[in-house]
Amino acid sequence: MQKIIDLLKRTGYTEYESKAYIALLQNEGVTAYQISKDSGIPRARIYDVLGSLLEKGIVTKNEVEDKIYYQPLPVDVFLKKTTEDWQDDFSSLSNSLNSLKQKQKTAVAKVVEIREKDTILTYIRSIIENAQQKVIVSMWDDLYELLAEDLREISKKVPVHGITLHVENGIETVDKHRSTFFTEKPNSNSWFIVSVDSSQLIYGPSISEDMNAFYTNDPVHIRLLEDYIWHDVLVNRVVSRSENHMEDWVKEERAKFFMDDR
Template identity: 30%
Template sequence: MVVNSIAGRLSSVGFSTYEAKAYVALLKENPLTAYELAKSSGIPTSKIYEVLTRLTEKKVVSSLGDEGTPRYIPMEADEFIERFRNGMESNLKALREDLSSLPGKAAVSYIWNILDHGYLIEKAHRTILDARKTLLVSIWKEELASLDVFFRRAEEKGVRIAMVHFGVPAVRIGQVYPHPIEETLYKEKGGRGLVIVADSETALMATVYANQRVEGAWSINKGFVTLAEDYIKHDVYIMKVVRRFNKELIEKFGPRYEHMRDVYEDKEIA
């Protein structure tokens, strides 16, 4: 669904390849007769007429000239785009109402699998922006690079953020707890982890492997969320302890979850 060529983009607004070619060629030079357009666009002259009728019906080109052979002009690109957007916008609005008015029986409280990187980032992005109060994050710099804007925005909204960051943190968002053992971990798991918990309600967790392959899940399932939350809190706890005591002492500590209540209150950057 994501396209990059100009033709691809036009096709996603309902143009066939010929229609796209014709429109683009017309924008480059106009007015043109059908025949001229066929030549300059590379569309077979035999096809140009039906293509032009289609485009005319879509009101993307218009013909001028009553006498003799008609010449064609394109609608200005901006205007066309605006028009399409308006149509789409109202369509989506109606669709939203339609779909939300369905007598849905079940709340979607299941676990949602995430298997590709683009989608992972998108889902993460949405999770971050949906957070109202708190965000617990465990992240590597690669993913943070794609997500820091959203974290900033959340922060501005007053969302409290605690972040375990693997490797040297390039940015400073909320409470950051740098996690030192980057390479070891990567080798061990074969990939980078990403965990985000928003408002203790929704959780996203995933592992990103070398070739951008992703295995992850998103859920509002209570058990899942708690698991993810504890996972991060545990790391935060460890980081704090490491800060304050030497290694010998750490060994005497078990993970004591009572100490984690104040994750958000901790003013020190570890």
């Protein structure tokens, strides 16, 4: 029951409004006293709660022999009304927020931390969907599988370039990273970068439930990370066209440069 109440609260109803509506569904055509008794809403509050639901059109009342009986809106009608109200509110909110955004004369360069897997995925999908010029990516198969549909859809509108690791049947315009000592190490970090229109970029470590990532619109960050992707693409193409022992040379030079076995 509490789960239903929590869901109703997320759609804009208060705790008491949710309890009152549920009580009416379970026992239609009853008085305020009975609703208070069934729902656990204090009698001192029940009339205010029912008055609020009447204003919202969620319940109706009928007076019979000096007593007022309340009826709930049928579930299918309630759900349709709630959906329509939410869509209207969302549309109004979207227009209002976008109008505020358009009033900003210059964008402030920023780097913002994003937490939690679903929030990060929603953020990435949002900037991909709004791409106007290009999308540049660098990612491993775990994240690519979650974004494959979004990337294929936007690739019909704008160019998508970059590089992927361990991805099969990816977008043709995105390079496939060769297998190397580094990519096959069990503890290799599956870093990702998603850049859109060279104006928005999200990057972070391996995908997980408690992951964190970073969003930036800072031109310096974006230029550096896009250049990093291009460098990775270029090296991958050069090595793939060279003799086999080139890979061993790259491995040795990498170790010398970083002075570790990363």
